[in-house]
Amino acid sequence: MQIKGAQELGIDLTTDQKEQFFIIYKELIEWNNNFNLTSITSKEEIEAKHFLDSLTLIKAVDLENVSTLLDIGSGAGFPGIPLKIAFPHLSVTLIDSTRKKVNFMNHVIEKLALKNIRAIFCRSEDLPKDMRETFDVVTSRAVADLRVLCEYCMPYAKLNGLFVAYKGKDIQDEFDQAGNAISILGGKHERTVRLTLPGTDMIRNLIVIKKQDRTPSSFPRRAGMAKKNPL
DSSP states (O other): OOOTTTGGGTOOOOHHHHHHHHHHHHHHHHHHHHHOOOSOOSHHHIIIIIIIHHHGGGGTSOGGGOOEEEEESOTTTTTHHHHHHHSTTOEEEEEESOHHHHHHHHHHHHHTTOOSEEEEEOOGGGSOGGGTTOEEEEEEOOSSOHHHHHHHHGGGEEEEEEEEEEEOSOOHHHHHHTHHHHHHTTEEEEEEEEEEOTTSOOEEEEEEEEEOSOOOTTOSOSTTHHHHSOO
């Protein structure tokens, strides 16, 4: 798999890395027949909407200077696994609350013999307390309101670390409503990187929030509260 557009993002993939992406593609298609992991199934769409979209983080964060990354709501492993392949030095933790998706991620990790990466079956609200404020970067590509994602993710970014939310084209209203949550949780909006996925007309926004103060210990609230009553 060529992963067309990776170079446009500033990423030069080796032959081995391209082969790893092809293996993920094959495994995703095979597993999807039985477990319905993703609605995106064509080779071109998987390449663009899963692989390239995951790698766009490089446009918002200097990943060469990042050691630890937590990906919340990873689904079938995006963006965490593509980032691990492209930047092997990263220590990556993936979490998802759907067992079949965690099983798939662990299968891919084993299939590719990836090191320093793990997939955990868990809700963000239930992660161990010793994981709080320990990650350089926390990411989420989950489909949820930014206020909710902030509560899920920001408690786990270390001081001066980053939370990066992957978002689509229209984000202004959602972003405007998230100011209170960002502040309460100890963050400050640093920048939003707007780009077009290489080879497509799809607009993406990466919202970068810096952790400038500790998150109060009362967050995240118990499961379901963030969605039921957003900050």
